[in-house]
Amino acid sequence: MIAPSLFELACRRRPVARTPVWFMRQAGRYLPEYRAVRRRRSLLQICKQPDLAAEVTLQPVDRLGVDAAIIFADLLLPAEPMGLRLEFVAGEGPLIRNPVRSRSDVEALATNHAADLGYVGEAIRLVRRRLDRRIPVIGFVGAPFTFASYIIEGGASRHFVRTKRMMYGEPALWNRLLGKLLKVLAPYAASQVRAGAAAIQVFDSWAGALSPGDYQRYVLPHSRDLIRRIGRAGVPVIHFSTGVGGYYAMLDQAGADVLSLDWRVELDKAWEAIGHRSAVQGNLDPAALFAPLPELRRQVVDILRRAGGRPGHIFNLGHGILPETPVENVKAVVEMVREFSTR
Ligand code: CP3
Numbered sequence: 001m002i003a004p005s006l007f008e009l010a011c012r013r014r015p016v017a018r019t020p021v022w023f024m025r026q027a028g029r030y031l032p033e034y035r036a037v038r039r040r041r042s043l044l045q046i047c048k049q050p051d052l053a054a055e056v057t058l059q060p061v062d063r064l065g066v067d068a069a070i071i072f073a074d075l076l077l078p079a080e081p082m083g084l085r086l087e088f089v090a091g092e093g094p095l096i097r098n099p100v101r102s103r104s105d106v107e108a109l110a111t112n113h114a115a116d117l118g119y120v121g122e123a124i125r126l127v128r129r130r131l132d133r134r135i136p137v138i139g140f141v142g143a144p145f146t147f148a149s150y151i152i153e154g155g156a157s158r159h160f161v162r163t164k165r166m167m168y169g170e171p172a173l174w175n176r177l178l179g180k181l182l183k184v185l186a187p188y189a190a191s192q193v194r195a196g197a198a199a200i201q202v203f204d205s206w207a208g209a210l211s212p213g214d215y216q217r218y219v220l221p222h223s224r225d226l227i228r229r230i231g232r233a234g235v236p237v238i239h240f241s242t243g244v245g246g247y248y249a250m251l252d253q254a255g256a257d258v259l260s261l262d263w264r265v266e267l268d269k270a271w272e273a274i275g276h277r278s279a280v281q282g283n284l285d286p287a288a289l290f291a292p293l294p295e296l297r298r299q300v301v302d303i304l305r306r307a308g309g310r311p312g313h314i315f316n317l318g319h320g321i322l323p324e325t326p327v328e329n330v331k332a333v334v335e336m337v338r339e340f341s342t343r
Helices: 006-011 032-038 043-048 050-064 077-082 103-108 114-131 144-153 161-169 171-194 212-231 245-252 267-273 286-290 293-307 327-341
Strands: 086-089 093-096 137-142 199-204 237-241 258-260 279-284 313-317
Touching (some): 006 199, 006 313, 032 050, 043 086, 043 114, 077 086, 077 114, 077 144, 077 171, 093 144, 114 171, 137 144, 161 212, 171 212, 199 212, 212 237, 212 245, 245 258, 245 267, 286 293, 286 327, 313 327
Parallel strands (some): 258 279
């Protein structure tokens, strides 16, 4: 038997010698070695070449000394095997050329080609081999609401008007769409677990655009379904969202093992609001990484103090690392977490 990692123990709310730490978007543009790989290739090319995806996944591991790797992929990759034309446009983010707007668009979505995403599993296997069990690899999928919002809007959105119009005006079609997404996202997550992912993070990045009542009525049942199905694959599930300050307790009802908190809430209060029933991840403001070291240290120590040494805290940001972030500050946070959480 190999001892479970700090990260896996914390996901299961078991005591650990120190708080594990990793960062959302720890691979990416703030790293010069990522920019060097990216210079000659598109984001999709990197994702689809397991060797390159593995290399980029490992870059922050080698440089920062984090306690987990997250596989380099994108939330929207499953759009392609569903028949959607996905592109990433510089400065704009993801674009879907044929967005899902009508009943016939929903009916046209294919749900039986999840195996086309096999390159992600391949990359996870390569990362695992190269890590030689030093640290675990986290897999991830989009949550039904966030995924649906991208393929309905056709890209990023401020007000989610098209998404909400379908949700409110055609609830049967909305449920049909989210049901179809589940048919792809659940097996895709399971394939990542088979490839060796030690946990799956479900990204509901835009859940905070919903009122608590709308979340409960239109989204919670689908998220709960997805999380239950991933849990059956046998690994902990981390449920990420932002801007949901008012209703972490409701998100917790979706059943994940770990709730990822953003910086708009105080970690101790949000943890208390869910009765400490789940582990928590977070919750440093990504912009704090631009602060002078004493201020950064103050914020890191404040989060650790609020976690209070209670089993089940994974240190992370409240959202992903921003592109211009100074690498040495990210590394400094890893060292601070080690220094101030060792028990
Ligand atoms: O290190 C890691 O965290 C793994 C890699 C990762 C990427 N995307 C690669 C990527 C992860 C976990 C994601 C998830 C993702 N993708 C989310 C959920 C997390 C979140 O930030 O809320 C979302 C909403 C997407 C969709 C997406 N992809 C957007 C909105 C953008 C453009 C915005 C941006 O940051 O540029 C992308 C592009 C993208 N995906 C990049 C990376 C590293 C940008 C870098 C590049 O173009 O090379």
